[in-house]
Amino acid sequence: QVQLQESGPGLVKPSETLSLTCTVSGGSISTYYWTWIRQPPGKGLEWIGHIYYIGTTSYNSSLKSRVTISVDTSKNQFSLRLSSVTAADTAEYYCARQATIFDAFDIWGQGTMVTVSS
């Protein structure tokens, strides 16, 4: 079955860029929407944005100026870059899959904790 696995640094300095990758295994990255969602400690879920396998993106308006999501179909991976991070960006970051934008996030990665601190 399809599995998602996040990877990337667990510690990022303030003002630097957070970079994470989600690897899709057990299936193709094609024909789905691939999403990043985050959850600050003790708080709720926040949608960051998604990318369709052909490269079309949509971002949360509150993060849009700092977010870039990209896809590498040859590696079955998609990535998140969040620039100019602050302590407010400290969170568990999840990648997830959607069949269409109206569908549920049916498969999630296990999550990766990113702390922003000097």
Place this chain on the structure above:
Amino acid sequence: SYVLTQPPSVSVAPGQTARITCGGNNIGSKSVHWYQQKPGQAPVLVVYDDSDRPSGIPERFSGSNSGNTATLTISRVEAGDEADYYCQVWDSSSDSAVFGGGTQLTVL
């Protein structure tokens, strides 16, 4: 932007029925999805498209959606159902996914 409102907490005794609401303007016109999140774990989809269940989710979990309120109903609640529950929709006006604030279900 579209707002989904959930009660912060719901408490229920084992064997009883828990109802978790998700309020939003004309939410009945949208497809609502529900996720269960236990401590230290990733969210798991428990109801999609208002009332459908993914394979492996017990029939005790059901959903409904009408007017300005969607509801996740958990029948015959068990201790293992204790978790945070989140509702989610796609908001076409802002072209973004929206989550409710989450409801902590406590089994007494």
